[in-house]
Amino acid sequence: MKHSSELSWLPCFCILFCGLLVSSQLDYRFYDNACPTLTKLVRNGVWSAIANETRMAASILRLHFHDCLVDGCEGSVLLDDTSTIKGEKNALPNRNSVRGFEVIDAIKANVEKACPDTVSCTDILTLAAREAVFLTGGQFYAVPLGRRDGLSASQSAANEQLPTPLEPLENITAKFTAKGLEMKDVVVLSGAHTIGFAQCFTFKSRLFDFGGSGKPDPALDTSLLQNLQVTCPNQNDSNTKLAALDTTFDKFDNNYYKNLISNSGLLQSDQALMGDNRTAEMVMYYSKYPFLFPRDFGVSMVKMASTGVLTGQNGQIRKNCRAVN
Numbered sequence: 177m178k179h180s181s182e183l184s185w186l187p188c189f190c191i192l193f194c195g196l197l198v199s200s201q202l203d204y205r206f207y208d209n210a211c212p213t214l215t216k217l218v219r220n221g222v223w224s225a226i227a228n229e230t231r232m233a234a235s236i237l238r239l240h241f242h243d244c245l246v247d248g249c250e251g252s253v254l255l256d257d258t259s260t261i262k263g264e265k266n267a268l269p270n271r272n273s274v275r276g277f278e279v280i281d282a283i284k285a286n287v288e289k290a291c292p293d294t295v296s297c298t299d300i301l302t303l304a305a306r307e308a309v310f311l312t313g314g315q316f317y318a319v320p321l322g323r324r325d326g327l328s329a330s331q332s333a334a335n336e337q338l339p340t341p342l343e344p345l346e347n348i349t350a351k352f353t354a355k356g357l358e359m360k361d362v363v364v365l366s367g368a369h370t371i372g373f374a375q376c377f378t379f380k381s382r383l384f385d386f387g388g389s390g391k392p393d394p395a396l397d398t399s400l401l402q403n404l405q406v407t408c409p410n411q412n413d414s415n416t417k418l419a420a421l422d423t424t425f426d427k428f429d430n431n432y433y434k435n436l437i438s439n440s441g442l443l444q445s446d447q448a449l450m451g452d453n454r455t456a457e458m459v460m461y462y463s464k465y466p467f468l469f470p471r472d473f474g475v476s477m478v479k480m481a482s483t484g485v486l487t488g489q490n491g492q493i494r495k496n497c498r499a500v501n
Protein backbone atom coordinates (compact mmCIF):
# COMPACT_ATOMS: atom_id res chain seq x y z
CA MET A 177 0.00 0.00 0.00
CA LYS A 178 1.12 3.53 -0.70
CA HIS A 179 0.92 4.65 2.90
CA SER A 180 2.99 1.80 4.27
CA SER A 181 5.82 2.31 1.76
CA GLU A 182 6.02 6.02 2.49
CA LEU A 183 6.30 5.23 6.16
CA SER A 184 8.54 2.23 5.87
CA TRP A 185 11.52 3.99 7.50
CA LEU A 186 9.53 4.44 10.69
CA PRO A 187 9.73 1.94 13.54
CA CYS A 188 7.44 -1.02 13.32
CA PHE A 189 5.02 0.12 15.97
CA CYS A 190 4.33 3.26 13.96
CA ILE A 191 3.70 1.34 10.76
CA LEU A 192 1.19 -0.77 12.60
CA PHE A 193 -0.32 2.22 14.34
CA CYS A 194 -0.50 4.40 11.23
CA GLY A 195 -1.77 1.43 9.27
CA LEU A 196 -4.68 1.17 11.65
CA LEU A 197 -5.42 4.86 11.34
CA VAL A 198 -4.92 5.31 7.62
CA SER A 199 -5.02 2.30 5.36
CA SER A 200 -7.40 0.09 7.33
CA GLN A 201 -10.40 2.22 6.54
CA LEU A 202 -12.71 2.57 3.62
CA ASP A 203 -12.16 5.73 1.63
CA TYR A 204 -14.36 7.56 -0.87
CA ARG A 205 -11.32 8.25 -3.07
CA PHE A 206 -9.63 4.88 -2.66
CA TYR A 207 -9.22 4.14 -6.38
CA ASP A 208 -9.02 7.73 -7.65
CA ASN A 209 -5.36 7.37 -8.62
CA ALA A 210 -5.09 3.61 -9.02
CA CYS A 211 -8.14 3.14 -11.24
CA PRO A 212 -9.69 6.44 -12.35
CA THR A 213 -12.01 4.78 -14.91
CA LEU A 214 -13.54 2.38 -12.37
CA THR A 215 -16.86 4.16 -11.84
CA LYS A 216 -17.41 4.52 -15.56
CA LEU A 217 -16.57 0.87 -16.26
CA VAL A 218 -18.99 -0.33 -13.59
CA ARG A 219 -21.73 1.99 -14.77
CA ASN A 220 -21.34 0.86 -18.38
CA GLY A 221 -21.42 -2.79 -17.35
CA VAL A 222 -24.57 -2.40 -15.26
CA TRP A 223 -26.17 -0.22 -17.90
CA SER A 224 -25.69 -2.77 -20.67
CA ALA A 225 -26.87 -5.62 -18.44
CA ILE A 226 -30.06 -3.67 -17.62
CA ALA A 227 -30.52 -2.70 -21.28
CA ASN A 228 -30.54 -6.44 -22.07
CA GLU A 229 -32.75 -7.40 -19.11
CA THR A 230 -34.35 -4.83 -16.82
CA ARG A 231 -34.58 -7.24 -13.89
CA MET A 232 -30.80 -7.45 -13.67
CA ALA A 233 -30.76 -4.21 -11.64
CA ALA A 234 -32.74 -5.95 -8.90
CA SER A 235 -30.65 -9.10 -9.12
CA ILE A 236 -27.37 -7.20 -8.65
CA LEU A 237 -28.76 -5.25 -5.72
CA ARG A 238 -29.80 -8.48 -4.02
CA LEU A 239 -26.45 -10.12 -4.75
CA HIS A 240 -24.69 -7.28 -2.90
CA PHE A 241 -27.04 -7.71 0.08
CA HIS A 242 -26.30 -11.44 0.18
CA ASP A 243 -22.56 -10.75 -0.02
CA CYS A 244 -22.66 -8.31 2.89
CA LEU A 245 -25.01 -10.10 5.25
CA VAL A 246 -22.93 -13.28 5.37
CA ASP A 247 -19.64 -12.68 7.18
CA GLY A 248 -19.48 -9.11 5.84
CA CYS A 249 -18.94 -7.70 2.34
CA GLU A 250 -15.94 -9.70 1.15
CA GLY A 251 -17.14 -11.19 -2.12
CA SER A 252 -17.80 -14.58 -0.55
CA VAL A 253 -21.10 -15.05 -2.38
CA LEU A 254 -19.20 -14.85 -5.68
CA LEU A 255 -16.99 -17.88 -5.01
CA ASP A 256 -17.77 -21.12 -6.81
CA ASP A 257 -17.68 -24.39 -4.90
CA THR A 258 -14.35 -26.24 -4.93
CA SER A 259 -13.18 -29.51 -3.44
CA THR A 260 -12.33 -27.60 -0.24
CA ILE A 261 -14.89 -24.77 -0.20
CA LYS A 262 -18.59 -25.46 0.12
CA GLY A 263 -19.64 -22.03 -1.02
CA GLU A 264 -22.67 -19.81 -0.58
CA LYS A 265 -24.11 -20.13 -4.07
CA ASN A 266 -25.79 -23.37 -3.12
CA ALA A 267 -27.11 -22.23 0.26
CA LEU A 268 -30.92 -22.42 0.45
CA PRO A 269 -31.64 -18.68 0.04
CA ASN A 270 -29.24 -18.49 -2.93
CA ARG A 271 -29.56 -21.68 -4.95
CA ASN A 272 -31.51 -21.12 -8.20
CA SER A 273 -32.32 -17.69 -6.83
CA VAL A 274 -29.46 -15.17 -6.68
CA ARG A 275 -28.35 -14.03 -10.11
CA GLY A 276 -26.02 -11.56 -11.79
CA PHE A 277 -22.71 -13.42 -11.48
CA GLU A 278 -21.99 -13.08 -15.23
CA VAL A 279 -22.51 -9.32 -15.02
CA ILE A 280 -19.95 -9.00 -12.22
CA ASP A 281 -17.53 -11.27 -14.15
CA ALA A 282 -17.86 -9.10 -17.27
CA ILE A 283 -17.25 -5.87 -15.34
CA LYS A 284 -14.31 -7.42 -13.51
CA ALA A 285 -12.76 -8.46 -16.83
CA ASN A 286 -12.96 -4.88 -18.11
CA VAL A 287 -11.62 -3.47 -14.84
CA GLU A 288 -8.69 -5.93 -14.93
CA LYS A 289 -7.82 -4.72 -18.45
CA ALA A 290 -7.79 -1.09 -17.32
CA CYS A 291 -6.23 -1.56 -13.86
CA PRO A 292 -4.85 -5.07 -13.26
CA ASP A 293 -4.77 -6.52 -9.74
CA THR A 294 -6.18 -3.36 -8.19
CA VAL A 295 -9.93 -3.49 -7.60
CA SER A 296 -11.59 -6.11 -5.42
CA CYS A 297 -14.63 -8.06 -6.57
CA THR A 298 -16.60 -6.99 -3.52
CA ASP A 299 -15.96 -3.29 -4.31
CA ILE A 300 -17.11 -3.90 -7.88
CA LEU A 301 -20.30 -5.50 -6.54
CA THR A 302 -20.80 -2.61 -4.10
CA LEU A 303 -20.48 -0.07 -6.91
CA ALA A 304 -22.64 -2.15 -9.25
CA ALA A 305 -25.44 -2.22 -6.66
CA ARG A 306 -25.23 1.57 -6.33
CA GLU A 307 -25.45 1.93 -10.12
CA ALA A 308 -28.41 -0.46 -10.21
CA VAL A 309 -30.27 1.76 -7.74
CA PHE A 310 -29.32 4.93 -9.61
CA LEU A 311 -30.12 3.58 -13.08
CA THR A 312 -33.61 2.46 -12.02
CA GLY A 313 -34.46 5.93 -10.78
CA GLY A 314 -33.15 5.83 -7.23
CA GLN A 315 -30.87 8.40 -5.69
CA PHE A 316 -27.12 8.39 -6.27
CA TYR A 317 -25.17 7.81 -3.06
CA ALA A 318 -21.41 7.95 -2.62
CA VAL A 319 -19.85 4.72 -1.26
CA PRO A 320 -16.48 4.48 0.44
CA LEU A 321 -14.20 1.84 -1.14
CA GLY A 322 -11.15 -0.24 -0.32
CA ARG A 323 -12.80 -3.53 0.65
CA ARG A 324 -10.69 -6.58 -0.09
CA ASP A 325 -11.86 -10.03 -1.13
CA GLY A 326 -12.16 -12.85 1.37
CA LEU A 327 -10.36 -16.18 1.15
CA SER A 328 -13.29 -18.39 2.05
CA ALA A 329 -17.03 -18.84 1.89
CA SER A 330 -19.41 -20.77 4.07
CA GLN A 331 -22.61 -22.43 2.98
CA SER A 332 -23.74 -22.99 6.56
CA ALA A 333 -23.10 -19.34 7.44
CA ALA A 334 -25.25 -18.30 4.48
CA ASN A 335 -28.04 -20.63 5.60
CA GLU A 336 -27.89 -19.26 9.14
CA GLN A 337 -27.34 -15.56 8.49
CA LEU A 338 -29.58 -14.73 5.52
CA PRO A 339 -33.19 -13.85 6.34
CA THR A 340 -36.04 -15.94 4.94
CA PRO A 341 -39.48 -14.60 4.09
CA LEU A 342 -41.23 -17.02 6.44
CA GLU A 343 -39.54 -16.10 9.69
CA PRO A 344 -40.99 -13.45 12.01
CA LEU A 345 -39.87 -9.82 11.91
CA GLU A 346 -38.18 -10.29 15.26
CA ASN A 347 -35.88 -12.97 13.81
CA ILE A 348 -35.15 -10.95 10.69
CA THR A 349 -34.31 -7.92 12.81
CA ALA A 350 -31.96 -10.05 14.91
CA LYS A 351 -30.07 -11.06 11.75
CA PHE A 352 -29.61 -7.39 10.87
CA THR A 353 -28.61 -6.25 14.38
CA ALA A 354 -26.02 -9.06 14.45
CA LYS A 355 -24.33 -7.05 11.66
CA GLY A 356 -24.54 -3.72 13.44
CA LEU A 357 -27.68 -2.65 11.61
CA GLU A 358 -30.89 -1.51 13.31
CA MET A 359 -34.62 -2.01 12.97
CA LYS A 360 -34.77 1.18 10.91
CA ASP A 361 -32.31 -0.37 8.44
CA VAL A 362 -34.59 -3.41 8.11
CA VAL A 363 -37.45 -1.13 7.08
CA VAL A 364 -35.32 1.04 4.79
CA LEU A 365 -33.39 -1.78 3.11
CA SER A 366 -36.53 -3.89 2.64
CA GLY A 367 -37.51 -1.01 0.36
CA ALA A 368 -35.14 -2.66 -2.14
CA HIS A 369 -38.19 -4.80 -2.91
CA THR A 370 -39.42 -1.78 -4.86
CA ILE A 371 -37.73 -3.53 -7.81
CA GLY A 372 -37.53 -7.12 -8.96
CA PHE A 373 -39.36 -10.41 -8.69
CA ALA A 374 -39.91 -13.38 -6.43
CA GLN A 375 -40.60 -17.00 -7.30
CA CYS A 376 -43.99 -18.40 -6.29
CA PHE A 377 -42.59 -20.80 -3.72
CA THR A 378 -41.32 -17.88 -1.63
CA PHE A 379 -44.87 -16.62 -0.87
CA LYS A 380 -47.22 -19.44 -1.91
CA SER A 381 -47.96 -20.39 1.68
CA ARG A 382 -49.97 -17.16 1.85
CA LEU A 383 -52.26 -18.01 -1.07
CA PHE A 384 -54.20 -21.16 -0.23
CA ASP A 385 -53.66 -22.62 3.20
CA PHE A 386 -52.06 -19.97 5.39
CA GLY A 387 -50.67 -21.51 8.58
CA GLY A 388 -52.94 -24.54 8.17
CA SER A 389 -56.10 -22.39 8.26
CA GLY A 390 -57.35 -23.67 4.90
CA LYS A 391 -57.65 -20.01 3.91
CA PRO A 392 -55.37 -17.37 2.41
CA ASP A 393 -53.38 -14.92 4.53
CA PRO A 394 -55.92 -12.36 5.80
CA ALA A 395 -53.19 -9.69 5.53
CA LEU A 396 -53.16 -10.02 1.71
CA ASP A 397 -55.32 -7.71 -0.40
CA THR A 398 -58.05 -9.74 -2.15
CA SER A 399 -57.49 -8.48 -5.67
CA LEU A 400 -53.72 -9.07 -5.43
CA LEU A 401 -54.53 -12.50 -3.99
CA GLN A 402 -56.68 -13.36 -7.01
CA ASN A 403 -53.91 -12.34 -9.41
CA LEU A 404 -51.31 -14.32 -7.49
CA GLN A 405 -53.50 -17.43 -7.42
CA VAL A 406 -53.55 -17.25 -11.23
CA THR A 407 -49.77 -16.74 -11.47
CA CYS A 408 -49.05 -19.38 -8.85
CA PRO A 409 -51.67 -22.13 -9.02
CA ASN A 410 -51.72 -24.56 -6.11
CA GLN A 411 -49.50 -27.18 -7.71
CA ASN A 412 -45.78 -27.82 -7.50
CA ASP A 413 -44.96 -26.94 -11.08
CA SER A 414 -45.79 -23.28 -10.44
CA ASN A 415 -43.05 -22.93 -7.82
CA THR A 416 -40.54 -21.15 -10.01
CA LYS A 417 -42.96 -18.80 -11.77
CA LEU A 418 -42.33 -15.13 -11.05
CA ALA A 419 -44.40 -12.37 -9.49
CA ALA A 420 -43.36 -8.72 -9.17
CA LEU A 421 -42.33 -7.59 -5.69
CA ASP A 422 -43.88 -4.18 -6.37
CA THR A 423 -46.51 -2.72 -8.71
CA THR A 424 -43.71 -0.62 -10.26
CA PHE A 425 -41.10 -3.40 -10.31
CA ASP A 426 -38.57 -1.62 -12.54
CA LYS A 427 -38.68 1.77 -10.86
CA PHE A 428 -36.86 2.62 -7.65
CA ASP A 429 -39.66 4.57 -5.96
CA ASN A 430 -41.57 4.48 -2.66
CA ASN A 431 -44.52 2.45 -3.94
CA TYR A 432 -43.27 -0.52 -1.95
CA TYR A 433 -44.34 1.29 1.22
CA LYS A 434 -47.65 2.46 -0.26
CA ASN A 435 -48.38 -1.13 -1.22
CA LEU A 436 -47.72 -2.35 2.33
CA ILE A 437 -50.31 0.09 3.65
CA SER A 438 -52.88 -1.40 1.28
CA ASN A 439 -51.99 -4.99 2.29
CA SER A 440 -50.21 -5.56 -1.00
CA GLY A 441 -46.76 -6.62 0.12
CA LEU A 442 -45.75 -9.79 -1.74
CA LEU A 443 -43.63 -11.62 0.83
CA GLN A 444 -44.89 -12.41 4.29
CA SER A 445 -41.76 -10.64 5.61
CA ASP A 446 -42.66 -7.50 3.64
CA GLN A 447 -46.21 -7.32 4.99
CA ALA A 448 -44.90 -8.08 8.50
CA LEU A 449 -43.47 -4.55 8.59
CA MET A 450 -47.09 -3.42 9.10
CA GLY A 451 -47.57 -5.84 11.97
CA ASP A 452 -45.36 -4.01 14.45
CA ASN A 453 -46.15 -0.44 15.48
CA ARG A 454 -42.55 0.67 15.41
CA THR A 455 -41.93 -0.47 11.83
CA ALA A 456 -45.45 0.40 10.64
CA GLU A 457 -44.82 4.00 11.68
CA MET A 458 -41.71 4.11 9.49
CA VAL A 459 -43.61 2.55 6.58
CA MET A 460 -46.23 5.33 6.86
CA TYR A 461 -43.49 7.92 6.88
CA TYR A 462 -41.74 6.60 3.75
CA SER A 463 -45.04 6.20 1.91
CA LYS A 464 -45.99 9.78 2.73
CA TYR A 465 -42.70 11.54 1.94
CA PRO A 466 -41.31 10.12 -1.33
CA PHE A 467 -37.99 12.00 -1.13
CA LEU A 468 -37.07 10.60 2.29
CA PHE A 469 -36.86 6.96 1.23
CA PRO A 470 -34.14 7.35 -1.43
CA ARG A 471 -32.10 9.52 0.92
CA ASP A 472 -32.30 7.09 3.85
CA PHE A 473 -31.78 4.14 1.51
CA GLY A 474 -28.34 5.46 0.54
CA VAL A 475 -27.42 5.93 4.20
CA SER A 476 -28.46 2.39 5.13
CA MET A 477 -26.72 0.93 2.07
CA VAL A 478 -23.42 2.54 3.03
CA LYS A 479 -23.88 1.19 6.55
CA MET A 480 -24.63 -2.31 5.27
CA ALA A 481 -21.71 -2.14 2.82
CA SER A 482 -19.31 -1.31 5.67
CA THR A 483 -20.06 -4.37 7.79
CA GLY A 484 -17.34 -6.97 8.28
CA VAL A 485 -15.08 -5.62 5.56
CA LEU A 486 -11.45 -6.64 5.03
CA THR A 487 -9.08 -3.72 4.50
CA GLY A 488 -5.36 -2.91 4.48
CA GLN A 489 -3.34 -6.09 4.11
CA ASN A 490 -6.19 -8.48 4.92
CA GLY A 491 -7.77 -10.63 2.25
CA GLN A 492 -6.68 -10.20 -1.37
CA ILE A 493 -7.61 -8.68 -4.71
CA ARG A 494 -9.06 -11.64 -6.55
CA LYS A 495 -8.14 -11.98 -10.23
CA ASN A 496 -11.25 -14.01 -10.96
CA CYS A 497 -14.28 -13.28 -8.78
CA ARG A 498 -15.27 -16.96 -8.74
CA ALA A 499 -12.05 -18.27 -7.18
CA VAL A 500 -9.48 -17.41 -4.54
CA ASN A 501 -6.11 -16.51 -6.15
Ligand code: HEM
Binds near residue numbers: 372
Ligand atom coordinates in the same frame (compact mmCIF):
# COMPACT_ATOMS: atom_id res chain seq x y z
C1 HEM B 1 -35.59 -8.20 5.19
C2 HEM B 1 -35.38 -9.44 4.84
C3 HEM B 1 -35.43 -9.93 3.43
C4 HEM B 1 -36.00 -11.08 3.01
C5 HEM B 1 -36.69 -12.12 3.89
C6 HEM B 1 -35.84 -11.14 1.58
C7 HEM B 1 -36.27 -12.19 0.80
C8 HEM B 1 -36.31 -12.17 -0.57
C9 HEM B 1 -36.84 -13.22 -1.39
C10 HEM B 1 -37.43 -14.51 -0.89
C11 HEM B 1 -36.74 -12.82 -2.68
C12 HEM B 1 -37.18 -13.60 -3.91
C13 HEM B 1 -36.08 -14.57 -4.31
C14 HEM B 1 -36.52 -15.57 -5.36
O1 HEM B 1 -37.71 -15.74 -5.57
O2 HEM B 1 -35.64 -16.22 -5.97
C15 HEM B 1 -36.12 -11.52 -2.68
C16 HEM B 1 -35.85 -10.78 -3.81
C17 HEM B 1 -35.16 -9.60 -3.78
N1 HEM B 1 -34.56 -9.02 -2.69
FE1 HEM B 1 -34.92 -9.49 -0.78
N2 HEM B 1 -35.19 -10.02 1.15
C18 HEM B 1 -34.90 -9.26 2.25
C19 HEM B 1 -34.19 -8.08 2.24
C20 HEM B 1 -33.60 -7.53 1.14
C21 HEM B 1 -32.62 -6.46 1.15
C22 HEM B 1 -32.08 -5.81 2.41
C23 HEM B 1 -32.31 -6.20 -0.15
C24 HEM B 1 -31.32 -5.21 -0.71
C25 HEM B 1 -30.84 -4.18 -0.06
C26 HEM B 1 -33.11 -7.08 -0.96
C27 HEM B 1 -33.16 -7.05 -2.34
C28 HEM B 1 -33.94 -7.88 -3.11
C29 HEM B 1 -34.18 -7.67 -4.52
C30 HEM B 1 -33.73 -6.47 -5.33
C31 HEM B 1 -34.94 -8.77 -4.96
C32 HEM B 1 -35.38 -9.07 -6.39
C33 HEM B 1 -34.27 -9.86 -7.07
C34 HEM B 1 -34.52 -10.24 -8.51
O3 HEM B 1 -35.54 -9.90 -9.10
O4 HEM B 1 -33.62 -10.93 -9.06
N3 HEM B 1 -33.85 -7.89 -0.16
N4 HEM B 1 -35.85 -11.16 -1.39
Ligand SMILES: *[C@@H]1O[C@H](CO)[C@@H](O)[C@H](O)[C@H]1NC(C)=O
Binds near residue numbers: 225228229
Ligand atom coordinates in the same frame (compact mmCIF):
# COMPACT_ATOMS: atom_id res chain seq x y z
C1 LIG C 1 -29.64 -11.11 -21.88
O1 LIG C 1 -30.68 -11.54 -21.04
C2 LIG C 1 -31.09 -12.89 -21.23
C3 LIG C 1 -32.26 -13.15 -20.30
O2 LIG C 1 -33.30 -12.25 -20.53
C4 LIG C 1 -29.92 -13.81 -20.95
O3 LIG C 1 -30.30 -15.15 -21.18
C5 LIG C 1 -28.75 -13.44 -21.82
O4 LIG C 1 -27.63 -14.21 -21.44
C6 LIG C 1 -28.40 -11.96 -21.67
N1 LIG C 1 -27.38 -11.60 -22.61
C7 LIG C 1 -26.33 -10.86 -22.26
C8 LIG C 1 -25.35 -10.55 -23.34
O5 LIG C 1 -26.16 -10.44 -21.15
Ligand SMILES: *[C@@H]1O[C@H](CO)[C@@H](O)[C@H](O)[C@H]1NC(C)=O
Binds near residue numbers: 343344347
Ligand atom coordinates in the same frame (compact mmCIF):
# COMPACT_ATOMS: atom_id res chain seq x y z
C1 LIG D 1 -36.83 -17.35 15.53
O1 LIG D 1 -35.75 -17.28 16.42
C2 LIG D 1 -35.91 -18.09 17.56
C3 LIG D 1 -34.78 -17.76 18.53
O2 LIG D 1 -33.54 -17.81 17.88
C4 LIG D 1 -35.93 -19.56 17.12
O3 LIG D 1 -36.09 -20.40 18.25
C5 LIG D 1 -37.09 -19.76 16.17
O4 LIG D 1 -37.07 -21.08 15.67
C6 LIG D 1 -37.01 -18.76 15.01
N1 LIG D 1 -38.23 -18.88 14.22
C7 LIG D 1 -38.23 -19.13 12.91
C8 LIG D 1 -39.55 -19.28 12.25
O5 LIG D 1 -37.20 -19.24 12.27
Ligand SMILES: *[C@@H]1O[C@H](CO)[C@@H](O)[C@H](O)[C@H]1NC(C)=O
Binds near residue numbers: 412
Ligand atom coordinates in the same frame (compact mmCIF):
# COMPACT_ATOMS: atom_id res chain seq x y z
C1 LIG E 1 -45.29 -31.49 -4.35
O1 LIG E 1 -44.08 -31.37 -3.58
C2 LIG E 1 -44.20 -31.92 -2.29
C3 LIG E 1 -42.93 -31.57 -1.51
O2 LIG E 1 -41.80 -31.73 -2.29
C4 LIG E 1 -44.44 -33.42 -2.39
O3 LIG E 1 -44.57 -33.98 -1.10
C5 LIG E 1 -45.72 -33.65 -3.17
O4 LIG E 1 -45.93 -35.03 -3.39
C6 LIG E 1 -45.67 -32.93 -4.53
N1 LIG E 1 -46.98 -33.02 -5.16
C7 LIG E 1 -47.14 -33.31 -6.45
C8 LIG E 1 -48.54 -33.33 -6.95
O5 LIG E 1 -46.20 -33.51 -7.20
Ligand SMILES: *[C@@H]1O[C@H](CO)[C@@H](O)[C@H](O)[C@H]1NC(C)=O
Binds near residue numbers: 453
Ligand atom coordinates in the same frame (compact mmCIF):
# COMPACT_ATOMS: atom_id res chain seq x y z
C1 LIG F 1 -50.12 -0.68 18.30
O1 LIG F 1 -51.10 0.15 17.70
C2 LIG F 1 -52.42 -0.34 17.90
C3 LIG F 1 -53.37 0.51 17.07
O2 LIG F 1 -52.96 1.85 17.08
C4 LIG F 1 -52.75 -0.33 19.39
O3 LIG F 1 -54.05 -0.81 19.59
C5 LIG F 1 -51.74 -1.22 20.10
O4 LIG F 1 -51.93 -1.17 21.50
C6 LIG F 1 -50.32 -0.79 19.80
N1 LIG F 1 -49.39 -1.78 20.34
C7 LIG F 1 -48.26 -1.45 20.93
C8 LIG F 1 -47.41 -2.58 21.41
O5 LIG F 1 -47.90 -0.29 21.06
